[in-house]
Amino acid sequence: MFSTSRPSRRHLLVGGAVGALALAATAVMPTTDAMAATGCAVTYTTNSWQGGFTANVTVKNLGDPVSNWTLGFSFPDGGQRVVQGWSATWQQSGAAVTARSLDYNGALGTGASTTVGFNGSWTGSNPNPTAFTLNGTVCTGGTSTPPPTTPPPTTPPPTTPPPPTGTTPVAINGQLRVCGVNLCNQYGRPIQLRGMSTHGLQWFANCYTDTSLNALADDWQADLLRIAMYVQEQGYETNPAAFTNQVNTLVDKAEARGMYALIDFHTLTPGDPTYNLDRAKTFFATVSARNAAKKNVIYEITNEPNGVSWSTIRNYAEQVIPVIRANDPDAVIIVGTRGWSSLGVSDGGNSDEIVNNPVRAENIMYTFHFYAASHKDNYRNEVQRAAARLPLFVTEFGTVTYTGDGAVDTASSNAWLDLLDRLKISYANWTFSDAPEGSAALRPGTCAAGNFTGTSVLTESGAYLRNRIRTPDNFPTS
Numbered sequence: 001m002f003s004t005s006r007p008s009r010r011h012l013l014v015g016g017a018v019g020a021l022a023l024a025a026t027a028v029m030p031t032t033d034a035m036a037a038t039g040c041a042v043t044y045t046t047n048s049w050q051g052g053f054t055a056n057v058t059v060k061n062l063g064d065p066v067s068n069w070t071l072g073f074s075f076p077d078g079g080q081r082v083v084q085g086w087s088a089t090w091q092q093s094g095a096a097v098t099a100r101s102l103d104y105n106g107a108l109g110t111g112a113s114t115t116v117g118f119n120g121s122w123t124g125s126n127p128n129p130t131a132f133t134l135n136g137t138v139c140t141g142g143t144s145t146p147p148p149t150t151p152p153p154t155t156p157p158p159t160t161p162p163p164p165t166g167t168t169p170v171a172i173n174g175q176l177r178v179c180g181v182n183l184c185n186q187y188g189r190p191i192q193l194r195g196m197s198t199h200g201l202q203w204f205a206n207c208y209t210d211t212s213l214n215a216l217a218d219d220w221q222a223d224l225l226r227i228a229m230y231v232q233e234q235g236y237e238t239n240p241a242a243f244t245n246q247v248n249t250l251v252d253k254a255e256a257r258g259m260y261a262l263i264d265f266h267t268l269t270p271g272d273p274t275y276n277l278d279r280a281k282t283f284f285a286t287v288s289a290r291n292a293a294k295k296n297v298i299y300e301i302t303n304e305p306n307g308v309s310w311s312t313i314r315n316y317a318e319q320v321i322p323v324i325r326a327n328d329p330d331a332v333i334i335v336g337t338r339g340w341s342s343l344g345v346s347d348g349g350n351s352d353e354i355v356n357n358p359v360r361a362e363n364i365m366y367t368f369h370f371y372a373a374s375h376k377d378n379y380r381n382e383v384q385r386a387a388a389r390l391p392l393f394v395t396e397f398g399t400v401t402y403t404g405d406g407a408v409d410t411a412s413s414n415a416w417l418d419l420l421d422r423l424k425i426s427y428a429n430w431t432f433s434d435a436p437e438g439s440a441a442l443r444p445g446t447c448a449a450g451n452f453t454g455t456s457v458l459t460e461s462g463a464y465l466r467n468r469i470r471t472p473d474n475f476p477t478s
């Protein structure tokens with residue numbers, strides 16, 4: 001069968017027109033429903049720079065509806081590689097590339113399109129592939145069997161999710177995924193999440209109650225709660241079961257209020273994430289299994305690596321990510337960067353080391369942290385430069401110095417948040433707590449007193465952040 005089908009398909013590709021259609025029909029019959037019309041059109045666009053490129057591939061189904069699909073093509077140049085793909089499961093073997101649909105975009109009605117993409121690397125030259133297949137049918141822009149005699153279904157399977165029924169951030173945006181350098185919602189549109197980080201759960205548990213989280217969701221209109229679970233400093237390592245439970249409880253409380261929950265494995269000292277590798281595997285295996293069905297969970301696998309190379313961090317990430325993926329294949333995962341998650345800048349480096357040697361996993365982002373009174377234009381310039389090439393998430397920042405204390409630097413904080421807004425980079429502020437330090441949003445004593453609403457309980461930093469966070473999100477809904 002294959003020896004006869006291959007020449008036929010090749011003939012179809014170059015020949016087109018009516019004569020080729022009959023040949024194609026016999027070619028696909030052994031592997032597809034004999035009555036099914038198949039056909040497809042592909043648009044492949046790239047944005048290329050020295051050594052790297054981003055490709056977007058729009059696939060249009062011209063045949064009968066399908067419930068899942070595999071796109072295939074081959075790179076013309078031996079030096080081209082898929083590095084990080086999105087909106088599909090990508091595989092490369094030699095020059096041959098396949099992209100398999102995910103749950104949310106598998107259904108493609110007649111005439112429906114979907115767009116997938118990837119970041120790639122190249123050496124030599126970087127020509128675009130010219131031949132594509134969809135479920136084995138060569139995409140010529142036409143159909144390969146006559147239209148069916150029975151009319152097509154009047155309501156083909158939906159290719160995008162229905163409009164949201166609620167108004168919370170999670171109700172509107174649903175399961176998030178990384179697309180290109182952006183964080184995208186269930187409609188594949190870039191969004192920015194704005195929210196707050198807890199302080200260390202081991203010290204400030206009384207700041208994270210139903211009442212305080214109501215204030216964060218309703219009064220602050222926050223999209224995101226970062227759950228900072230320290231590993232050392234009397235944290236997780238002292239009682240894994242209790243801290244895991246505490247994290248899970250906060251994931252549920254965030255979910256109940258329609259907020260995203262960022263699970264932060266808060267490593268800090270020692271700075272080598274490998275020191276906590278076994279703990280990380282155990283912790284993430286447990287929380288990813290328990291929370292796999294939820295749409296509001298994002299995983300941050302190491303807070304601030306320091307004193308280690310990017311390759312050490314990357315190696316850690318490539319061991320922890322598969323543990324999460326085994327349970328929760330579609331969640332976004334965020335990887336810390338060199339120099340206290342400064343993209344390497346605090347160690348005299350920059351983001352090139354990540355661009356040139358990215359983590360080999362899909363649907364991931366990279367961490368950037370700043371403290372506005374300490375980190376200024378040279379850090380902002382690097383974030384702006386990196387944001388064109390890497391998906392970034394500011395999982396922690398302060399309005400004060402890197403010590404977590406001192407005065408609010410309003411000018412630098414404005415410059416930072418204006419930049420993040422413009423680039424649609426999500427952020428969480430350190431901290432939603434009443435710690436006696438300038439970075440805390442709540443005045444000392446607030447958590448014990450138990451009222452969290454309004455501005456009278458806020459510090460200068462808290463009032464500033466509440467104003468920034470509670471402006472309308474205008475999340476796209478189609």
Ligand code: IDC
Pocket residue numbers: 233268303304340369371396402403404405430435437439
């Ligand atoms: C700080 C807290 C402080 C605590 C200290 C040590 O604000 O109360 O005593 O940690 O655990 C980070 C870290 C974050 C730091 C914060 C401020 O991620 O844990 O919190 N910071 O120093 N990176 C840069 C600054």
